[in-house]
Amino acid sequence: MLSGLLAPKELDKLAPTLPAVLSDALKKSDERQAAISGGDASLEAAHRAHRAMVDALGEARKGDLQAFVRSQLGKLLKEFSTHLKDAEGSLKDIEAKAAERALWIPNMPHESVPVGADASGNVEVRRSGEPPVYSFTPKNHWEIAEALGIIDFERAAKISGARFVANVGLGARLERALLNFMLDLHVRDHGYTEIFPPFIVNTESMTGTGQFPKFADDQFKIEGLEMHLVPTAEVPITNLHRDEILPGEALPVAYVAYSACFRKEAGAAGKDTRGLMRLHQFNKVELVNFTAPEQSYDALERLTASAEEVLKRLGLPYRVVELCTGDLGFAAAKTYDIELWFPAQEVYREVSSCSNYEDFQARRASIRFREGEKVKPRLVHTLNGSGLAVGRTLAAILENYQQPDGTVRVPEALVPAMGVEVIRPPGAPA
C-alpha cells in the first residue's frame, strides 16, 4: 500500500499547488530517478555489479579457485555490500518520509467545482419539496421526541455520556424502519450490493480512505490496539478492495452498507448539543462506488440521485448544494451535500454528503483495475455518499410531520414497517 503515493508523474502534476518545501522536494524526482536507475553510478548499476560478483564467487565456490583468492574476494564483497546496504537504507528512509508527508496532501478539486472561501460560496443546485406551512409554532425534534417518549436523552447520558441517545418504543422502531427502508431501496431499486461490515477497522484502513493521519483526533481508538471504531461505513467498504486489482468487467462496483458511526466530535463543543444532529454514535446507510475514471462523474450524479430518492419517497423537503473549493473536504474532488429542511429552526441541515474522490483513496489504498490482458492496471475512482444518516432523517420526520396536537404522522412509505400511522404520546387514546 501507499507506494503509488510516490509516482513521480503524479507528484509533478501536484507540485505547483504545494507548499514550497514539498514542491522543492518533488522537483527532484528526476534526480531521484537518476540516482536509482540512471547511469553507471546508480543504485541499480551497483546492484548489477554486486550480483555479478556474487554469482562469480558462487561459481568458483566448489573448487578451482585458491582459498586465498576466495578470501580476498570475500573481503572486498563484504565491504561492497555494506556500502550498498547503507545506500539502500537511506533511500528507503527518504522515501518513507516522503510518503509520510504525502499523506497530508489534500485532494485537488475538480475543475467544475465553484471557487469560494467557505460555506458561503457553496452553490444550490436544486430543491425538492416545499417546506410545510404551519398553523402553529413548530417544535424542535428533541422536544417532540421527549414529549412522545420515543427518545431517552437523560438515561443515555447516564449510561454513556453527552451526545448519546437511546431510542424507545416507536422511536427505536422508527430508527429500524428507516434503516431497512433505505437499504431495501438501494438494493432493490438502485442495484446496490449490500454489505454488513465490521465496525472496527485497523490503521491501514483508516489511512486508505484518508481519515488518517490528519483526522486521527476525531476517531475512537481501542485502548492499546491499532484498531478504531468506524466513523462511517465508507472506511470498511472502500477498504474491502484495498491492495486489489479488480477485473475491468467488474466495474462499476456499487455497495450499500449500514453501520453505526462513531465520532469524537472534537472541536464541536457547544454545537448542536441538543437533539440528534451531532452524536458520538449514530446510524448511517452508506453508498460506495468503484468506477473507471471515465465514469466517475456520471456515477456521482447517479449516487446523489439514489440518496435523494430516499427523501423523495419519505416526502421530506430538501435541497442539493454543491460545495465550493473552500468547503470541500480533505479527500474529495467534488461533493454534493443533500440538506434537509428543519422547520423549527427554519434551516436546511446536511443529511448526506456525496463525493467523488477520484483516485485519491485508490492511490492510498492501492485499488486498481485491469481492462485487458496486456494492459497495465490503472487506479479506480472511488465515490461515496450517505444514503442517508438515519438519526438526522428521523429528526426531520419528527419536525416536518408534527401536528398541532403534538403527535407525529408516519410517512406513508414507513407505515407498513411501523405498524401505525401516527406516533402518539404514551397513554394517549389511539
Added chain:
RNA sequence: GGAGAGAUGGCCGAGUGGUCGAAGGCGGCGGUCUUGAAAACCGUUAGGCGAAAGCCUCGGGGGUUCGAAUCCCUCUCUCUCCGCCA
C-alpha cells in the same frame, strides 16, 4: 487465553544457503489439428519503477551471510487441538 502447524505467481503445489522471479499441474489466452467442438500437442500467462536495457519484489519489517524463497528475530494473518463464549 494455552499448545502446535503454516503463509510461494489467478488457483493448487515443489523448492530448506548459490546461476530461482521461482519446477510441475490446473485455469486463462493464442496457435496446430478438426466441417465445428472436445481431446491431444505447441506457445503464452504476476506486480512495481523505467523510454529502454535493466533493477526490485516468494505475507510485512528487521537480522545473519560474499550470497536468503530457503537460517534467525519480530509482526500480521490462516489452520488444528484444548479452554472460553453470543
